Amino acid sequence: MDRRQTVAHPSPQDKRDLDRYVKFFTQKAVQVIVQSRKGGKQKTASKPNSSGEDWFNLAITDDTALAVETKDLLMRNPLSVGAQPVCVEISLQTAEEQSLTLENWTIVLRRKCERNLGHPAVVYGRLGLLLRSILSVSRTLPAYRMARKQLDGMTLAYRLYSGSSTRKSLGEGWHCCFIAAHCMGLSV
Numbered sequence: 001m002d003r004r005q006t007v008a009h010p011s012p013q014d015k016r017d018l019d020r021y022v023k024f025f026t027q028k029a030v031q032v033i034v035q036s037r038k039g040g041k042q043k044t045a046s047k048p049n050s051s052g053e054d055w056f057n058l059a060i061t062d063d064t065a066l067a068v069e070t071k072d073l074l075m076r077n078p079l080s081v082g083a084q085p086v087c088v089e090i091s092l093q094t095a096e097e098q099s100l101t102l103e104n105w106t107i108v109l110r111r112k113c114e115r116n117l118g119h120p121a122v123v124y125g126r127l128g129l130l131l132r133s134i135l136s137v138s139r140t141l142p143a144y145r146m147a148r149k150q151l152d153g154m155t156l157a158y159r160l161y162s163g164s165s166t167r168k169s170l171g172e173g174w175h176c177c178f179i180a181a182h183c184m185g186l187s188v
Contacts, residue, residue, distance in 0.1 A: 017120040019080075024055045025127045026079050026086055026107055029134050030070045030160060031060050033088050033105050036138040037156045039147040056128035058135070069160055077162035079109050084162045090143055095153040102143045102156070106165045137177075 079086055085108035092100045138144060147156050 014120050018123060021120065021124050021127055022079055022109060023074055025131060026074060027062075027067065027070050028055055028058065028060060028131055029107055030086070030088055031062055031066060032131065032135050033090075033138050034066055034158045034160075035060070035063060036135075036144050037090050037147045037158065039150050039156070056124075056131050058128070058131060066160075073160055073162055079107065081109050083109065084164070085109075087161050087163065087165050089159040089161070089166065091157050091159070092146070093155050093157045099157075101166070101170050102146075103141065104165050104170060 073086065077084055077086075085106045087107075088103075088105040089101055090103040090105070092102055143156065
């Protein structure tokens, strides 16, 4: 059998691989976003020789509680075409228990494109590139600088959920920034 299946018509094994890649991409993307809002300078190196649980050749140490929360969310609501997106809401919490939403990240899997992407390894490589784009963008936004400053009496918190984005909580004058999309329909 020719292993050069298209993503539009994958073999059963390729479909399992692609579903697994999307699941692990989503888990790592959530880790990148939330960890970039926890404060402190972060260094993230590439791992040229990945093994075991290393995904996308990126040295990100998973926060255990966040990993469990993300896995539970994806088990209840798997990310698939037509399913609800995975959202990460970042908010500023004060000592008086007031909250202000700063960011809302959305990971969605839209309809697949018809373009032939070849082997799932190509998709894996492109998802790794998309993850690095999220890493770069997450560290250029004001919330990253705010997290690094460690303001007195204020902390950044996150909320992970499946459903439509709550943009109304962002207030007036909010902006939407499309980071990237992969041809298989995954966009952030």
